[in-house]
Amino acid sequence: MKKIILTVALFLVSVITITAQNWQTDFTLAKDISSKEHKPIILVFQGSDWCGPCIKLDHEIWSTDAFKNYADKNYVMLQADFPKRKKNALPEAQTKANAKLAEAYNKNGIFPFVVVLNAKGEVLGETSYKKTTPENYIKEINAFTK
Incomplete structure (x- = not known):
């Protein structure tokens, strides 16, 4: 029984990993990947636990198979999240990095x-x-890169 549960758990983790969007959270790393793979960066500023349109954008665009499959081959996805709930708080270093990105790109x-x-x-x-x-x-996004 334990083997069956373990097998199912491993399968679910692998499915989730395969279908999950590959989000970067480090700007320097995203630029390095962009340079090496010749892909533009999509930087997304979101409030994942309080912003209604952010949540809709995630569900209707970012989380769809059509977008994930295309993005994996054509973009470097960079997330700058600004959660408000204490339970969703980011590490201090990530909060500072996101604030720095906002100062530069989302004034x-x-x-x-x-x-x-x-x-x-x-x-x-x-x-x-x-x-x-x-x-x-x-x-729409591709039009920016032409």
Whole structure:
């Protein structure tokens, strides 16, 4: 019985790992990956536990198979989260790193805010939540990189 439970647990972890979006949280690492793989960076400012449009953007775009599959091959995904609930608090170093990103790229404090960057950290385009399909969102983001 323990072997069956362990096997099922391992299977579920592998499925979750395969279908999870590959989010970076370190800007320097994201730029390095972007440079090596020749992919633009999608920097997402979100309030994962309080911002309604942020949660919708995650469910309707970022978490879809269509977007995840495309993003894995074409983008470096960078997340700057600003949770409010104590139980979701980020480590202090990550909170400071996210604040530094916000100072540079989100001075107006818009949530959600999506910034498309090149490997040098230069802004190619900006957008936010839109009620659309993953495919149309991809088209919009791709237009920034042309």
